[in-house]
Amino acid sequence: MTETTKIALNPNYKRIATEEAFAPQAVLDMYRKLYESHTLGDPGFDSLWGFYSTSKAARPSFIREKLADLDALRIADMDAAGIDHQIIALTSPGVQVFERDIAVSLARESNDVLADAVKRHPTRFTGLCAIAPQAPELAAQELERCLKLDMRGIIIHSHTFGEYLSDQKFWAIFEAAEALQLPIYLHPNTPPKNMIGPFVEAGLDGAIFGFGVETGLHLLRIITAGVFDRFPRLTMIVGHMGEALPYWMYRLDYMHEAGVRAARYECMKPLKKKVSDYLRENVYITNSGVAWEPAVKFAQQVLGVDRVMYAMDYPYQYTPREVLDMDAMDMSLEHKREFYQGVAEKVFKLR
Amino acid sequence: MTETTKIALNPNYKRIATEEAFAPQAVLDMYRKLYESHTLGDPGFDSLWGFYSTSKAARPSFIREKLADLDALRIADMDAAGIDHQIIALTSPGVQVFERDIAVSLARESNDVLADAVKRHPTRFTGLCAIAPQAPELAAQELERCLKLDMRGIIIHSHTFGEYLSDQKFWAIFEAAEALQLPIYLHPNTPPKNMIGPFVEAGLDGAIFGFGVETGLHLLRIITAGVFDRFPRLTMIVGHMGEALPYWMYRLDYMHEAGVRAARYECMKPLKKKVSDYLRENVYITNSGVAWEPAVKFAQQVLGVDRVMYAMDYPYQYTPREVLDMDAMDMSLEHKREFYQGVAEKVFKLR
Numbered sequence: 001m002t003e004t005t006k007i008a009l010n011p012n013y014k015r016i017a018t019e020e021a022f023a024p025q026a027v028l029d030m031y032r033k034l035y036e037s038h039t040l041g042d043p044g045f046d047s048l049w050g051f052y053s054t055s056k057a058a059r060p061s062f063i064r065e066k067l068a069d070l071d072a073l074r075i076a077d078m079d080a081a082g083i084d085h086q087i088i089a090l091t092s093p094g095v096q097v098f099e100r101d102i103a104v105s106l107a108r109e110s111n112d113v114l115a116d117a118v119k120r121h122p123t124r125f126t127g128l129c130a131i132a133p134q135a136p137e138l139a140a141q142e143l144e145r146c147l148k149l150d151m152r153g154i155i156i157h158s159h160t161f162g163e164y165l166s167d168q169k170f171w172a173i174f175e176a177a178e179a180l181q182l183p184i185y186l187h188p189n190t191p192p193k194n195m196i197g198p199f200v201e202a203g204l205d206g207a208i209f210g211f212g213v214e215t216g217l218h219l220l221r222i223i224t225a226g227v228f229d230r231f232p233r234l235t236m237i238v239g240h241m242g243e244a245l246p247y248w249m250y251r252l253d254y255m256h257e258a259g260v261r262a263a264r265y266e267c268m269k270p271l272k273k274k275v276s277d278y279l280r281e282n283v284y285i286t287n288s289g290v291a292w293e294p295a296v297k298f299a300q301q302v303l304g305v306d307r308v309m310y311a312m313d314y315p316y317q318y319t320p321r322e323v324l325d326m327d328a329m330d331m332s333l334e335h336k337r338e339f340y341q342g343v344a345e346k347v348f349k350l351r
Numbered sequence: 352m353t354e355t356t357k358i359a360l361n362p363n364y365k366r367i368a369t370e371e372a373f374a375p376q377a378v379l380d381m382y383r384k385l386y387e388s389h390t391l392g393d394p395g396f397d398s399l400w401g402f403y404s405t406s407k408a409a410r411p412s413f414i415r416e417k418l419a420d421l422d423a424l425r426i427a428d429m430d431a432a433g434i435d436h437q438i439i440a441l442t443s444p445g446v447q448v449f450e451r452d453i454a455v456s457l458a459r460e461s462n463d464v465l466a467d468a469v470k471r472h473p474t475r476f477t478g479l480c481a482i483a484p485q486a487p488e489l490a491a492q493e494l495e496r497c498l499k500l501d502m503r504g505i506i507i508h509s510h511t512f513g514e515y516l517s518d519q520k521f522w523a524i525f526e527a528a529e530a531l532q533l534p535i536y537l538h539p540n541t542p543p544k545n546m547i548g549p550f551v552e553a554g555l556d557g558a559i560f561g562f563g564v565e566t567g568l569h570l571l572r573i574i575t576a577g578v579f580d581r582f583p584r585l586t587m588i589v590g591h592m593g594e595a596l597p598y599w600m601y602r603l604d605y606m607h608e609a610g611v612r613a614a615r616y617e618c619m620k621p622l623k624k625k626v627s628d629y630l631r632e633n634v635y636i637t638n639s640g641v642a643w644e645p646a647v648k649f650a651q652q653v654l655g656v657d658r659v660m661y662a663m664d665y666p667y668q669y670t671p672r673e674v675l676d677m678d679a680m681d682m683s684l685e686h687k688r689e690f691y692q693g694v695a696e697k698v699f700k701l702r
Contacts, residue, residue, distance in 0.1 A: 051613075055613060055615070057614060057615075059612065162548075162549070164549065191546075194545070194549065195545075195549050195550070197543070198510070198513070198515065198545065198568060198572075199546075199568065202568075202572045202575065202618060202619075203575070203615065204568065204571060208603060208606035208610060209567075209571055209603070209606075212599065212602070213564050217549060217553075217560065220559075220560055221553045221555065224553065224555070240602065241598065247595050247598040248560070248563065249643075250640075250642065250646065251558070251559070251563070251591065252560070254640065254668065255557070255560075255640075256559055258410055259554065259557075261410065262402075262411060264402050267552070267554050289602050289605065290602055291601065298645060317605065
């Protein structure tokens with residue numbers, strides 16, 4: 001994963017990477033302690049951070065080192081990979097595995113660490129605000145504080161102790177996000193314990209598959225619960241090519257309509273629009289983890305060029321030369337500029 | 352769902368629908384009894400057949416009636432929708448929710464019912480053989496019998512009591528399927544009880560999302576367990592645009608390689624090829640439930656035109672006019688003929 005040859009910046013657009021991770025060393029230490037304590041009862045967390053916090057293999061060692069850095073190491077990696085700017089957020093599962101009061105204070109501390117780094121490197125970094133969904137009524141307060149720290153969005157790592165934001169107890173978060181015009185990046189977590197069984201027994205609970213399923217399910221729950229009818233100006237972002245929901249759009253629309261018409265589920269009410277309308281109008285996606293022209297172009301085709309952003313997923317998927325593949329996509333310069341720069345500037349108000 | 356205007360057959364190709372369902376009335380009655388007995392302990396089955404076997408809404412009533420028919424009703428619907436030929440299989444979850452001995456005999460009876468219908472309507476129907484994965488050592492016997500009944504493949508409805516075909520206890524099925532050159536259609540079931548929690552509480556356990564996730568996960572488990580290294584001439588088919596795995600290919604390859612290299616999971620061993628190679632070389636997909644040009648063309652692009660087949664998913668998704676949308680795709684006649692006819696003729700040996 002080391003690379004000595006630098007990739008030149010592209011003269012035609014800034015390369016803005018929009019789903020890049022960090023973690024203060026204190027948080028990494030707490031993940032390790034939590035794993036070693038065996039008290040959480042979350043097989044997904046044990047699988048993820050049992051591996052990343054203890055393994056001596058090259059990949060987890062590299063990731064631990066790079067997650068904790070917000071200065072020279074990170075900027076050198078960005079330079080080597082031709083990345084102009086990172087949108088940075090606390091790594092998964094954020095503070096969402098800790099007891100409520102700890103989670104609230106840890107989110108604050110983590111936001112301060114990130115905001116300080118952004119102040120040191122304002123041309124290279126933009127920060128997203130971590131919150132504790134465990135305390136939805138405190139979200140507005142921390143979001144207002146983060147706005148003053150010049151943060152440009154919110155990071156939430158899918159479920160919190162097996163609960164989803166589709167539950168109305170969390171909707172104060174949406175209310176605050178909409179009012180403050182802060183987009184919510186819904187980032188993967190491992191599936192919760194009442195879902196992870198057949199994934200984890202086959203080693204498929206993490207980024208290879210479980211992450212995407214869990215997060216796609218979460219966004220679909222948010223849509224079908226009517227969140228965007230209640231908060232029509234709310235904006236969300238999902239990575240990994242939209243966690244496959246763009247590919248499923250036709251079936252989602254057909255089966256949602258059929259299920260509602262047949263009144264199959266008490267919990268599934270009519271929506272104002274089709275499921276795919278919310279995906280096109282309230283959601284942006286990034287190609288984190290998927291440096292693959294066919295998928296990028298498919299998503300642009302079905303969602304719109306103004307809905308798809310570049311992301312590297314640093315340091316988890318640090319492939320320095322991937323931007324050369326993305327630069328070489330058979331795509332107009334105008335659309336490539338939107339992909340790398342234009343959409344991100346709009347969503348995160350970078351200008 | 353009634354349609355009086357017939358769609359003309361297309362003079363340029365046969366329209367062969369490759370994932371079409373039936374169920375003898377006796378099986379439908381057993382599903383209803385099983386649901387009402389509350390003895391299975393499978394929330395997915397209760398959700399699916401609790402709805403389809405008892406609801407008086409238009410959709411489930413239509414589906415019950417049409418599932419049980421293998422004569423005039425079905426052929427009239429095919430004629431109305433411009434379908435030349437159906438590849439027919441026992442509906443989900445097949446016999447996979449019954450006790451072993453019952454399952455074995457019910458599969459035989461069901462296969463006899465289907466084989467008789469194919470004899471009555473040989474130009475309109477082709478049958479797939481149902482088996483009981485509960486008795487893998489008996490699979491070869493029933494498959495040989497089905498071959499004599501002129502069946503052209505095997506239907507398996509994902510998990511069986513929460514177990515997956517990636518478990519070597521089931522590999523006698525793969526051995527027989529490979530030896531007899533019968534492709535296995537891996538059709539959806541609802542997720543098992545140790546996975547379905549966050550799906551079913553939001554009404555997303557069925558065809559809208561849970562089906563696809565469960566079946567995509569199952570195929571991925573089969574691939575990563577090394578089944579296609581052990582049985583390289585084995586062929587599988589998955590519906591619903593490949594249950595999203597084609598869209599995930601880049602990430603599957605990247606993360607499988609990374610996980611194996613870091614030795615993250617004891618159960619995840621190196622494979623002879625990339626995950627995507629097996630998808631391209633051992634797997635065919637159908638567009639059941641997804642009459643949507645962008646997804647069809649994406650799959651053709653990344654898997655190959657010789658890997659993607661048409662399916663209607665009758666009677667669950669009987670939209671008579673959908674073939675007109677598919678006929679109108681911006682696609683060469685040669686590729687459209689492959690999609691509707693050529694690939695299916697090869698896979699099911701229809702000539």
